[in-house]
Amino acid sequence: MPLKNYILRDHLGIFTIGEMVNRSAKVYGSKKALSVYRDEKWQYITYRELGERVRFLAKALQGAGLKMGQTCAILGPNSPEWGQAYLAITSLGAISVPIDPALKPHEFKHILEDTDTNFIFVAQKFLEDILEIDEELSFKKIIVLDSFEKSKFSNKKVSSFEVFLREGQKQKDKFKKPKLKDIAAIIYTSGTTGKAKGVMLTHENIMSDVALVYQMVDLEPGESILSVLPIHHTLECTGGFLLPLYAGLNIYYARSLKSREIIEDLRTSKASVMIGVPLLFQKMLEGIERKVKQAPLPRKTLFKGLLKVVELAEKVGKDEEAAKVLFAKLREKAGLGHLKYFVCGGAPLPPFVPEKFRKLGIKILQGYGLTEASPVLTLNPVFRPKDTSVGVPLPQVEVKVESPNENGVGELCFKGPMVMKGYYKNPEATKAVIDDEGFLHTGDLGYIDEEGYVYVCGRAKNVIVTPAGKNVYPEEVEFELDRRPFILESMVYGIPTERGGEEVAAVIVPDYEEIDRQFSGKQLTEEDVKALIAKEVKKAMENVATYKRVKQFIIWDEELPKTSTRKIKRHHVLPVVLNQKGN
Known part of the structure; x- marks a missing residue:
């Protein structure tokens, strides 16, 4: 329903x-x-x-x-x-x-x-x-x-x-x-x-x-x-x-994008809300977790104990109330005492991020949209967000799934008053994305559950088709890779094989700061880092089906080029990596 x-x-x-x-x-x-x-x-x-x-x-x-x-x-x-x-x-x-x-x-x-x-x-x-x-x-x-x-x-x-x-x-x-x-x-x-x-x-x-x-x-x-x-x-x-x-x-303009100053500005402004992209919230979460690790043993033990209570409360549907009460002082100290919720958009949000924040009594509402739709099309309801969903359509917004497969996954198409007039001086491009019924074809693959929540699986153009005809959504594999402690970020792509179809490959950016912290005093060679990342990839792939697993990877030593909303510019990276030999 x-x-x-x-x-x-x-x-x-x-x-x-x-x-x-x-x-x-x-x-x-x-x-x-x-x-x-x-x-x-x-x-x-x-x-x-x-x-x-x-x-x-x-x-x-x-x-x-x-x-x-x-x-x-x-x-x-x-x-x-x-x-x-x-x-x-x-x-x-x-x-x-x-x-x-x-x-x-x-x-x-x-x-x-x-x-x-x-x-x-x-x-x-x-x-x-x-x-x-x-x-x-x-x-x-x-x-x-x-x-x-x-x-x-x-x-x-x-x-x-x-x-x-x-x-x-x-x-x-x-x-x-x-x-x-x-x-x-x-x-x-x-x-x-x-x-x-x-x-x-x-x-x-x-x-x-x-x-x-x-x-x-x-x-x-x-x-x-x-x-x-x-x-x-x-x-x-x-x-x-x-x-x-x-x-x-009252709009407060943040002084910078440094996590420390953002937290200070949240405290000063007593902000009820802040809109961010996934990477920003991941960095904030890492900062909180790092402080907990560095805390004295009694405080660390107390924190873990309170988390256990919240997890027990989750079993009876009372985790939100428990987290609000138990972590009230922590939120106040972190400058988040007045916060109602964060809103996240611009790129897929790994589900563990809102899940971990929620256990601290902090809600993240994920939404979805495109510049072509002004941009918001869906948003998670304030009273019942789902961590893995981009929410429900806004009022007056229609959504359909074009050409769904056996799992109900197809191209997400939306219609509503926010859909653009068209592309400037480009009627052909406009016609290619807005159909005769007025639906905007997003190029994103996804599905809708029985309650009307929308889920995004990935870009249609990014889908990797294996020799056996299986579809692999790069974002799903990237999610598992990016969770590993020594991997800063990744980009998964397909390499054509001689027998047809594509093999799953990845560009991996090591988290050198974390590697330095864990191997303090040891001088790691390039080969050592490659071996370490190989182990991380193998561990990450335990959580995905065999046909989705990364068969080869390339080390990329700097942050991948991104748009202003932190989406990887795949068309910039792919020509470079396709000319290199994987590991």
């Missing part, structure tokens, strides 16, 4: 982004909206101030010549100014083009050229790159998001954020407002499987996703959220920026 009544409340309405900003400014007024650590202290602006600053910025952009339907890029790390720029661009009816700061200058240029962008907000660290690109593309206005020395730049197009904002105060207060069907953003996918495409998202796409997620979470005005993920990515922009503003939350 499908799970019912997972919707906690009605949404507040579906508005354009600009209308949402105006509503929040009126409703939440003096509540804190955006908080950032600067000049050795936390500073904030209220919702009323945010609404005013966004209006001035929009007027300044209009005065500089930006018109409805034209594009304006934003390039820089998370900051209140980044958010204000995004809100101003979209309030004006122009189209925001968020750019990943991790890209190379020639990739910046491609996006700017492809979208005919003449206006850009840019962080000072990228200003010289943009000025070089300006020599070819000739921008109309370049606004620097953070402080910079104007005297060093003779280009009259360049303006500081605050000076530009003040110019808006002098401009007329009228501009045409966009409609829900108008494009709000063009977001270039990071491209885990090839060349990036520009995803066109309308105001309705984005704000319907915001409103429908709001129905499934119990966040209230005045609570805080810690913003950690890069805001140019749709998951953070929708879930960690627009949703909090819609709900009246």
Whole structure:
């Protein structure tokens, strides 16, 4: 039977982004909206101030010549100014083009050229790159998001954020407002499987996703959220920026991605929620476990004893209540006393991570989505998450499994108001992923259980077919490999065999820090490390069927290249490893 009544409340309405900003400014007024650590202290602006600053910025952009339907890029790390720029661009009816700061200058240029962008907000660290690109593309206005020395730049197009904002105060207060069907953003996918495409998202796409997620979470005005993920990515922009503003939350911008500072910021902000990717939560869990190992024997014994009590309570369905009570002091000390839950997305979450956190009284809600869907499509219910599932479809979202096999596994396809308008200047690619019924074909394989929970098995393009015709999902094998203490991460792939089909192989990144800790004082050779990893692979493969087992592996000595949401860029790694001999 499908799970019912997972919707906690009605949404507040579906508005354009600009209308949402105006509503929040009126409703939440003096509540804190955006908080950032600067000049050795936390500073904030209220919702009323945010609404005013966004209006001035929009007027300044209009005065500089930006018109409805034209594009304006934003390039820089998370900051209140980044958010204000995004809100101003979209309030004006122009189209925001968020750019990943991790890209190379020639990739910046491609996006700017492809979208005919003449206006850009840019962080000072990228200003010289943009000025070089300006020599070819000739921008109309370049606004620097953070402080910079104007005297060093003779280009009259360049303006500081605050000076530009003040110019808006002098401009007329009228501009045409966009409609829900108008494009709000063009977001270039990071491209885990090839060349990036520009995803066109309308105001309705984005704000319907915001409103429908709001129905499934119990966040209230005045609570805080810690913003950690890069805001140019749709998951953070929708879930960690627009949703909090819609709900009246105070957004704290994390000082860095260091686990220690994130914990400190969670404590300072008293955050109710934080959105992260699996690797972030795994690192936090490792930090907790490391501290327990280093604790004095009495404290370590007490911790293990409390865990035993929680495990006993689990047998009668009372583990959540027991964990909340027994580990309350630990959570408070760790800065997680105010936390309602973590939300995880962007990549598959190993089930042991939410399971271990839950035993400490900390809940992780896993969700699923794509940039092409604004991005959230499913989310685990607050009151009954399943560790191995990506949750249930949001309200108004339909899901179907295309061409299921005997186990019910097929391609996951979704339909809903958040599904993109299409790929920019690429109708053929759009037609390839959105069918005549309006379903978005995700390219992910999965199934749905009897309660309506969705499960993702892996990418259709990544599936390895053995000579016997068996399907192997790389993510399933990677999960077992990555659990081994001396393996930092892995990438499983298929190697064609002479008898047809593929053999399972892997790229292994050793966890050299852990190896050094365990073999302190011993000088391990390259061959020693290979032998150690071979044992780890053999041990990991005991947990999978024979046909799924890794037959050969290659050592990779540095972190595998990833997208901004920590998905491995397989198309970057495969050409290299296929030219090497496995072990």
